[in-house]
Amino acid sequence: MILPKKFIYDILPKSPVAFIGTLVDIVDHNQTGSLHSYDLTFENIQLLRGNIVQEKAFLYRKQSHPITEQNDEQRKLELKREYLACLNNSTTIHSLFEIDFINDAAELVQIAGLPVGWSKQTDEYFSPWKNHHRKWWSSSSDTFKNVPKCNDCQRPALTTGDSITMSVKRVDNKSQFELTVTNTSDKPVQIPALVCDKQSKIILWHDSIFVMSNLNNDQHFFPKTNESDEVECVELGPYQSISIILDITMLNNLILEQDDTDISLIFCLGEKSAEINL
Structure with a gap:
């Protein structure tokens, strides 16, 4: 199903990986129930966010989409x-x-420049963090005064930079x-998306990172470990790296069965993401 363009503002920012490309090959697999699968090959790919393996075909599972309307035109792949x-x-x-x-x-x-998981409707922004409130969203408003804010919770839409x-x-x-x-x-x-406490300089990783899985588009959050009244952006020197060990058993509502296969987790920071297979 080719979705109507009016849904791009909702779906693109919530997707950890996205690209533009010219479709050059379609391999149609057998239909299973309401699910129809294709292998699609693209040329002239422009990556908008995330990472892909460009020399491989992409799996596309065509099925009814929950946000489409019955009277939307159903277009075929060309x-x-x-x-x-x-x-x-x-x-x-x-x-x-x-x-x-x-x-x-x-x-x-421009839309892909929003943090992963966010959406934009007209001139309003909506954040996946709205149920995980932090004090600094409002107390650090001067620090991020020129940054769009979530209409529901006032979290600033912080990105990492190129x-x-x-x-x-x-x-x-x-x-x-x-x-x-x-x-x-x-x-x-x-790095605006990676914040630290303004006084102690402790990096607030759990206020900056969330995780998605390829099983669905749900976002999973770590519990807050340090409550901060005011934050600032972490700064890295030339070619500098910083690391953190994260335990996924601390994530809310992430349930992985022992017999689950082909599962990958996507760690999200601002508009960037990193994927790993389990």
Whole structure:
């Protein structure tokens, strides 16, 4: 199903991975119930957020989408058309939009600049953090006065910036993962999405990071460990990296069954994300 473009503002910011590309090959798999699967190959890919393996085809599972309306036009996939693809991970597309690259690309880049999990409706912004309130969202309003705020909870829409990368790897304990944030530039860089207490300089990782899984689009949050009245952005020196060990058993509402297969977790910071297979 090719979704109507009016839903881009809701779906694109909530997707940890997204790209624009020209569809050049379609492999149609057998339909199972209401689910129809395709392998799709794209050329001229422009990555908007996250990471992908460009030489591989992407799995696309076509099914009824919960936000579509019955009278929306159901468009078919067409070769040589330009599409916006939104993904839960680096390989599986969950939503496709037919676009006009010349007219739409600049706006899509702007939308993709929102933090992962956010959405925009007209001039209002909505954050996935609204049920996990922190004092500093309001007390640090002067620090982030020029940043859009969530209409529901006033959390600022903080991003990392272009020169910041993320990576994640498993440590010895099966539930613990090491997340590393790196400044790839030769200059000091502030990271608005990664905050620290203004007085103690303790990094508030649990106020900055949340996790998604490829099983659904739900967001999972760590409990707050240090309540801060006022924060500031963490600054990294040239080529500097910082790391944290995160235990996913602390995440709210994340249930992983022992027999689950092909599960990946996506760690999100601002508009950036890092994926790891379990």
